[in-house]
Amino acid sequence: MGNVDLNAKIPNNVGLADDRKLCKALEAWQPNFLEWWMDMGPEGFQMDQIYLRTAVDVDASGWAQFDHVKMPDYRWGIFLQPGVQDRLMHFGDNIGSPVWDKVPGDHRAVLKRIIVTQGDTEPASVEQQRLLGQTAPSLYDLRNLFQVNVEEGRHLWAMVYLLHKYFGRDGREEAEDMLVRRSGHADNPRILGAFNEPINDWLSFYCFTTFTDRDGKYQLASLAESGFDPLARTCRFMLTEEAHHMFVGETGVGRVIARTLEVMAEGKDPVAEGAIPLEIVHKYVNRWFTVSMDLFGGEDSSNAATYFGAGLKGRFREGSDPKITDHVALEGFHEQFLPGEAGKVQRKEVPLRRAMNLVLRDAYRVDCERAVKVWNRQIKKAGFDFVIELPSERFHRAQGVWAGLPYDPKGEWVGDEAWAQRTGEWLPTEADEAYVMSLMKPCYEVGKIASWVAPPRSGINGNEFAFEYVKFDDDPYARL
Ligand code: BYC
Ligand code: FE
Ligand code: FE
Numbered sequence: 001m002g003n004v005d006l007n008a009k010i011p012n013n014v015g016l017a018d019d020r021k022l023c024k025a026l027e028a029w030q031p032n033f034l035e036w037w038m039d040m041g042p043e044g045f046q047m048d049q050i051y052l053r054t055a056v057d058v059d060a061s062g063w064a065q066f067d068h069v070k071m072p073d074y075r076w077g078i079f080l081q082p083g084v085q086d087r088l089m090h091f092g093d094n095i096g097s098p099v100w101d102k103v104p105g106d107h108r109a110v111l112k113r114i115i116v117t118q119g120d121t122e123p124a125s126v127e128q129q130r131l132l133g134q135t136a137p138s139l140y141d142l143r144n145l146f147q148v149n150v151e152e153g154r155h156l157w158a159m160v161y162l163l164h165k166y167f168g169r170d171g172r173e174e175a176e177d178m179l180v181r182r183s184g185h186a187d188n189p190r191i192l193g194a195f196n197e198p199i200n201d202w203l204s205f206y207c208f209t210t211f212t213d214r215d216g217k218y219q220l221a222s223l224a225e226s227g228f229d230p231l232a233r234t235c236r237f238m239l240t241e242e243a244h245h246m247f248v249g250e251t252g253v254g255r256v257i258a259r260t261l262e263v264m265a266e267g268k269d270p271v272a273e274g275a276i277p278l279e280i281v282h283k284y285v286n287r288w289f290t291v292s293m294d295l296f297g298g299e300d301s302s303n304a305a306t307y308f309g310a311g312l313k314g315r316f317r318e319g320s321d322p323k324i325t326d327h328v329a330l331e332g333f334h335e336q337f338l339p340g341e342a343g344k345v346q347r348k349e350v351p352l353r354r355a356m357n358l359v360l361r362d363a364y365r366v367d368c369e370r371a372v373k374v375w376n377r378q379i380k381k382a383g384f385d386f387v388i389e390l391p392s393e394r395f396h397r398a399q400g401v402w403a404g405l406p407y408d409p410k411g412e413w414v415g416d417e418a419w420a421q422r423t424g425e426w427l428p429t430e431a432d433e434a435y436v437m438s439l440m441k442p443c444y445e446v447g448k449i450a451s452w453v454a455p456p457r458s459g460i461n462g463n464e465f466a467f468e469y470v471k472f473d474d475d476p477y478a479r480l
Contacts, residue, residue, distance in 0.1 A: 004079075011055075011077030014161070025164050026078075029175055033157070034072060036179040041126055042149055044479050045133045046072055049471040050146045051460065055079055055154075066461045068471055074150045078161045081236035089227040090319045091327040092311035099229040103166045107310045110303075111228055112167055114312060116174050117191055118219065119159030120181065122152045124195035125208075127183035132205055134480060135440035137450035140459060141202070143469035144248045148209065151241045158234045166230065193398055194291040201436045202453070203256060203276060207288035209249030210371055215295040217242045218316055218364045225314030250371045251456060256281060257375055258454035261382040274439055274451035278379070278386045283428045284436075286391050286409060289368060294399040296361035299336050305353035315356065316363040329353050338401040339394075343413025365390070396427065444476045 004013040009027055016023045038046060049068035054075050087099045103111060126149050136142035156178060163171035181188050184196045194212050199205055220242060224235040256276055263273040270277045297304065307313035308329060318324055326332065334355035340346040350358070372388050379386050392411030394402045406419035409426050428436075439452045447466030449455050455465045463469075 006075070006077075011075045012079065014078050014080055014165075016078070019165075022165055025172060026161065029160060029164070029172075032176070032179055033076070033153075033160075036123065037072065037126075037153060040123070040130060040182070041153070042071065042133050042146055043130050045142075045146065045470075045476075046070065047473040048476075049473075051143050051463075051467075051469045052147055052150060053461070054150075064461075071146060071150060074153075076150070076154050076157050078157055079237050080230065080233040083229060083233055087229060089311045091225065091308065091314050091329070092227065093309050093328075094227065094311050095327055099227045099232070101229050103228065104310075107228075107312060108167070110306060110310065111231075111312055112163070112171070112174065114223070114307065115159050115162050115167075115231065116178075118223065119156055119163070119174075119178055120191045121195050121216070122156040122159065123178055124181075124183045124190035124192075125149075125152050125212075127190075128195065128197070128199040128208070129205060132199065132202060135202065135442050137202060137443050137453050138448065138455070138465075139444060139446060139467075139469040140449075140456060140465055141252075141453075142444070143460065145205070146470075148213075148245050148248060151245070154241070155238050158238055162230060162234060193294050194288075197291055201433075201440050202252070203281065203284050203436055204288065206249050206252030206256065207284050209245050210253055211249070211285075211288045211292040211368060212295070213242060213245040213249060214364060214367060214371075215292050217246065218360055218367075219295075221316050222313050222318070222360055225318040227311030231312075246371075250374065252453075253281065253285070254375055254378060255454045255456060256452065257378055259452060261379065261384065262454065264384060265382060271435070276436060276439070276452050278384075278388075280428065280432050280436065282388050283426060283432060285372070285388055286396065287427050289390055290396040291398070293361065293365075293393065294397060296364065296399075297357045298400045299338075299358040299361075300348075300350045300354050300401075301357045302354060304356040305351070308353050308356050313356075315359055329356075334358060336401075337393075339405055343407075343415070365393075391426070442476070442480065444470075444472070 003015065005011065005017060008016060010016060010030065047070060050071060051066060051068050052074060053064050053066050055077065089095050089097050089099055129145065129149060132145055133142055136145065160175040160178065163175045167174070181190050183190045184198060189196045199208055217239065220235040220239050224232050224239060226232040257278065260270045260275045260278055263270050263275045315324060318327065329352045332352045333349035334352050336348045336350045336355060336358060337345050338348055368390055372390055376387055389409070391409035392407060394405065394407035394411045395409045397403050406414050406416050408414050414422065439450065441450060443450045446468050459465045459467050460469065
C-alpha cells in the first residue's frame with residue numbers, strides 16, 4: 001500500500017490532497033475535534049509524553065510505530081484498507097452486482113444512520129474514560145488507556161471522513177454533532193445505552209474493553225462486509241486496532257483476578273489486602289456483559305432485515321465463513337425465545353433476515369465465553385472453586401424482548417419483589433462500588449503497581465513492565 005501521505009495536515013491514504021473541497025472541510029473540522037479532545041479527552045495528561053503506537057501505513061509493518069508523543073500531537077489520520085478490484089456484493093438482494101463506491105440513493109438515510117451510530121460511540125468512550133488517568137494503577141496501564149483513547153479518537157475521524165466525503169451538507173452537520181453530544185448528558189446524551197454509563201474505576205474499564213469493545217469488533221466486522229465499499233474498507237482497518245482494546249480488557253480482568261488469587265493463596269482476606277474479591281469481579285462482569293448485549297438491538301428487527309437486504313451490513317464473516325452458505329437469507333428461520341405469561345418462556349421462529357441482530361449477538365456471546373474461560377482456568381489452576389458465568393440473555397436487559405423483566409442470571413423468573421431484593425447478589429451494589437473506588441489510587445512510579453492488580457507478564461513492544469511508558473511534564477501527584 002503506497003500513497004500514504006504522512007506529512008499532510010491530516011495524515012491519510014485517501015488522496016486528500018487531490019480533493020481540495022473535502023480537504024478544506026476536514027481541516028475546518030480538525031480544530032473542533034482538538035478542542036473537544038482537550039475538553040473531553042483524558043483530563044490532566046495532555047502535556048506528558050506517552051509511549052504510543054501510531055499508524056504510518058495500513059500494512060502489517062506500517063501501522064505499529066512506537067514513540068513518546070504528547071496526545072494532542074498524535075497523528076490522527078484517515079486510513080482505509082486497500083480496495084479489492086472489481087469487488088462484488090456477496091450478500092443481500094443485490095448479490096453479484098458491483099459494490100457501491102458512492103452512496104446508493106435508495107439507502108442514503110439508513111446508511112447515514114449506521115455511520116452516525118457507529119461514529120457516536122467512539123468519542124463517547126473517550127468521554128466515559130476521561131478521568132481514569134487520575135487513578136491509574138501503573139504507567140503501563142496509563143499508557144494502555146491513552147492508546148485506546150487516541151485510537152477511539154481516530155475511529156471518530158474514520159466515520160467523520162465518510163460523512164464529509166459522501167453525505168454532503170447533512171454529513172458535515174452530523175460530524176459537528178458528534179462533538180456536541182456528551183456521554184451521560186441529561187439533555188444531549190450519546191446515542192446508545194452503554195455509552196452513557198459511567199466508567200469511574202479501572203475494573204469497569206477492563207470490563208468495558210472486554211465486553212463493549214467486543215461489540216465494536218462484531219459491529220465493525222459486520223460493516224466490513226458492507227456493499228458500500230468505503231465503509232467496508234474503513235472498518236477493516238479499524239478492526240486491526242480493536243484487538244488491542246480487547247487485549248487490554250481481558251488481560252486487565254485477568255490481572256485483577258491474579259492478584260486476588262495470590263492473596264487468597266496466602267490464606268488472607270482480599271479486602272484486608274486491598275484486592276478485589278472474586279464475587280465483586282463477577283458482578284462487574286455481569287453488568288458490562290449485559291449492557292453490551294443491549295448494543296445488538298432487538299432480537300426481531302426490521303431495521304436489521306433492511307440493512308442485510310440492502311447489502312449494507314452482513315453477518316460476522318459473511319464472506320469468509322464456510323458455514324454460511326445462503327447469502328440471500330430469504331428462506332429459513334432463526335429460533336428465538338421470548339417472555340410469555342408469568343415468567344414462562346415461549347419459542348418463536350423469526351425470518352432469518354429479521355433475526356440478524358440475534359445472529360450477530362450469538363456469535364458475540366461465543367467470543368465472550370472464550371474470554372471468560374481463560375479467567376476461569378486461571379482460578380481453577382490456583383485451586384479455588386469459583387466460576388464466572390456469563391448471565392442469561394434474559395437477565396438485566398434494557399433492549400429487546402427481555403427488557404425490564406425480573407429474571408436472574410440463570411434465566412429463571414424471580415418476580416419483581418425478589419428481583420429488587422436480590423439484585424445486589426448479581427450486580428455491583430453501592431457498597432461494592434465504594435469499595436472498588438476506595439482502591440483507586442494512582443501509582444505513577446516506573447515498575448510499581450497498585451495493590452489490587454497484578455503486573456502484566458510482559459510490557460509493550462518488547463519493553464519490560466518497568467519501562468517509562470509515560471514521561472511526565474511535572475510531578476503528576478502534585479496535580480491531584
Ligand atoms: N441503546 O430495530 P432495533 C464500538 C434503538 S461499539 C439505545 O432492534 P437496530 C465501540 C434503535 O436505534 C459498536 N437505543 O435496532 C466500543 C432503534 O431506534 P428507533 C457500535 C438502542 O437498528 C467501545 C430501536 O432501539 N456500532 O464501536 O436493528 C468503544 C429499535 O431497535 C439500543 C454499531 O452499533 C441501545 N443499546 O439495531 C468505542 C453499529 N439498541 O429506530 C467504540 C451501527 C437499539 O426506534 N448500529 N436501540 O429510533 C447498528 O447497526 C444498529 O443501530 C444497532 C441497533 C445494532 C445498534
Ligand atoms: Fe472504536
Ligand atoms: Fe475500541
